[in-house]
Amino acid sequence: MRAARLSVTTAIAAVAALTAVTGCTEKGSSAGGDRVVNVTSTDDKCEVSKKEFPAGHIELAIENKGSKVTEVYVLFPDDRIVTERENIGPGTKQTVTAEVKAGDYTIACKPGMKGDGIRQAVKATGGGAAAKRDPRLDKAVAAYREYAQAQADETLPLAETFAKAVKDGDLDAAKKAYAPSRMGWERTEPVAESFGDIDPKVDFREDGLEPGQKWTGWHRLEKALWQDKKIGAEEKTLADQLITDLKDWQNRVGKAPITPTSMANGAKELLDEVATGKVTGEEERYSHTDLVDFKANVEGAEKAYALLKPVAKENEPALVTELDKQFAALNTLLDKYRADKSSYDFTSYDKVGDADRKELSDGVNSLAEPLSKLAAAVVVK
Numbered sequence: 001m002r003a004a005r006l007s008v009t010t011a012i013a014a015v016a017a018l019t020a021v022t023g024c025t026e027k028g029s030s031a032g033g034d035r036v037v038n039v040t041s042t043d044d045k046c047e048v049s050k051k052e053f054p055a056g057h058i059e060l061a062i063e064n065k066g067s068k069v070t071e072v073y074v075l076f077p078d079d080r081i082v083t084e085r086e087n088i089g090p091g092t093k094q095t096v097t098a099e100v101k102a103g104d105y106t107i108a109c110k111p112g113m114k115g116d117g118i119r120q121a122v123k124a125t126g127g128g129a130a131a132k133r134d135p136r137l138d139k140a141v142a143a144y145r146e147y148a149q150a151q152a153d154e155t156l157p158l159a160e161t162f163a164k165a166v167k168d169g170d171l172d173a174a175k176k177a178y179a180p181s182r183m184g185w186e187r188t189e190p191v192a193e194s195f196g197d198i199d200p201k202v203d204f205r206e207d208g209l210e211p212g213q214k215w216t217g218w219h220r221l222e223k224a225l226w227q228d229k230k231i232g233a234e235e236k237t238l239a240d241q242l243i244t245d246l247k248d249w250q251n252r253v254g255k256a257p258i259t260p261t262s263m264a265n266g267a268k269e270l271l272d273e274v275a276t277g278k279v280t281g282e283e284e285r286y287s288h289t290d291l292v293d294f295k296a297n298v299e300g301a302e303k304a305y306a307l308l309k310p311v312a313k314e315n316e317p318a319l320v321t322e323l324d325k326q327f328a329a330l331n332t333l334l335d336k337y338r339a340d341k342s343s344y345d346f347t348s349y350d351k352v353g354d355a356d357r358k359e360l361s362d363g364v365n366s367l368a369e370p371l372s373k374l375a376a377a378v379v380v381k
Contacts, residue, residue: 035059037122039107041088042066046109046118055102055124057261057379061095064088071110073117074098079106080257081194083265086113087276097375099259100124115210137260137378140307144263145254147303148188152250155184159246163239166221169231178225179289180344182218185249186293187300189273190266191256192249201245205282216241219286226286264308264375267301271368274298279361281349291337291346294360298334301371302327308378316377319370326367333363 036059038049043066060083064070067090074082082105083098102124108117162181165173185192185203193199200210202217209215216238224235277283278294305312305323313320337347352360 036061037107039063039072039109040065041070041072041109041111041118043068043111044118046072046107046120048107048120048122051121052123052125055100055126057097057099058124059095059097060085060107061093062088063093064090066090066111068111069113071113071117072096073106073108073110074100075106075108075196076257077104077106079196081196082257083262084193084269085265086269087272096265097261097379098265099261102126134311134378136311137308140260140263140311141258143307144304145256145258147307148191148256148258149250149253151184151188151300152246152253155181156243156246156250158184160243163243166225166231166239167236169236171225171229171231174221174231175225175287178218178222178287179284179292182289182293183296183344185246186296187303188253189297189300190262190269191253191258194256194262195249195252198245198249198252202242202249205285217245218242222284222286260308260311260378261375263304264371264378267304267374268368268371270297270301271364271371275361275364275368279357279364281357284349288349288351289346290349291334291352292344295334295344295346298327298330302331305371305374308374312374312377315379316373319373319377322370323367323374326363326370330363330367333360 034053035057037053039060039062040047041064060072062072062085070088071084071086072088073084076082082100083096085094085096088094105122105124106119107122108119110117159181162174162177165177200213203219204217205219206215220238221235224231274294274297278290278297281290283293284290309320335341338345
C-alpha cells in the first residue's frame with residue numbers, strides 16, 4: 001500500500017538506489033527444488049512457475065520484466081497480506097522468503113503500484129510449517145505481537161489529543177500533536193498494512209488514491225494544517241473518522257498474521273519505506289516531519305531484528321555483526337538532527353540539504369542490504 005503513494009519517477013529512482021546496494025539484480029535463487037516459486041511480472045501479466053507448493057518456508061524469486069515499478073503480494077483469501085515486496089523496478093529481480101501454512105492463497109502483481117493487481121490462485125499443501133519451528137521463534141512472534149499491540153494502544157491517546165486540537169480549531173496545538181500521533185503506526189506499519197483496508201483510510205497521500213476513493217486520514221489533515229492553514233467543518237469530521245479507523249486498527253492488531261519471516265520482511269519493508277518516502281521528503285510534504293517518521297520506522301525495524309537476533313546469530317553470525325554495525329551507524333546519523341537524544345524533536349526536513357539527504361539515503365541503503373537477508377537467516381537450516 002505504501003508504494004502506491006509514490007510517483008513512478010521517484011519510485012524508479014529509489015529502487016535504483018536500493019537495487020545497487022541489495023544486489024536484487026542477481027540472477028537465480030538461493031534455494032532450490034519445489035519451495036521456490038518464480039514470479040514474473042510484466043505490465044499486463046503475473047506469471048508463476050507453480051500453482052502448488054509445500055507449506056512451510058517458500059522463496060519467491062521475483063523478476064520485473066515490465067516497464068513499470070511493480071509490487072508482489074502473497075495474500076490470504078480475504079486479502080490480508082502474508083508477505084509483500086514493494087518498489088520492484090523494471091528489469092530488476094528480488095527474492096523474498098515467506099512462511100505459509102497449508103491452504104489457498106493468491107499471488108498478486110501490481111504494475112504501476114495501483115489497483116488490485118493481476119492475480120494468480122495458488123495452494124500450499126501439507127503441513128510443514130509447524131514441524132520446523134524453533135521455540136525461540138515462537139517466543140519472538142509472541143513478543144512482537146505484544147509490541148505491535150502496545151504501539152496501537154499507545155497511539156490512541158496521542159491521536160485523540162491530535163483530533164481534539166483539530167476539533168477545537170486550535171491550529172498550533174494540532175500541528176504540535178500531529179507527528180507524535182503517528183509514531184506507533186510508523187513503527188509497526190507492516191502489521192497495520194497486512195489487513196489491506198486500514199492503511200488507505202488513515203495514511204494515504206492524495207497522489208496514491210484510487211479513482212473514486214475519498215481522501216481521509218493523517219495526510220489529509222496535514223495538508224489542511226500546513227498548506228491550507230485552516231480547520232473547517234470537514235476537517236473536524238475527518239478527525240473523528242481518523243480515531244474511528246485507528247480504533248479499528250487497535251482492535252484488529254491481535255489478529256494480524258505474524259511469522260518470523262513476516263517480522264523480518266516487515267523490518268526490510270520499513271527501511272524501504274524510509275528510502276522511498278521519508279528520505280525523498282514525500283511522506284510529510286506539508287509538515288516536513290519526515291525525520292520523526294524516519295526514526296520510528298528504524299525503531300520498528302530494530303525491534304523486529306532484536307527479537308529474531310538470537311536465531312539469526314546462530315545461523316548467520318556475520319550477518320548479525322553487520323546488522324548491529326549498520327543499525328548503530330544509522331541511529332548515530334539520525335542523532336545529528338536532534339539536540340536531545342531522548343526526544344523526538346527533529347530538524348524540519350525542509351531544512352535538510354541535498355548533501356545531508358544523500359548521506360541519510362546512503363545510511364538507509366547500507367542497512368537495507370544486510371536486512372534483506374534476515375528472513376532467510378531465521379529459516380531452520
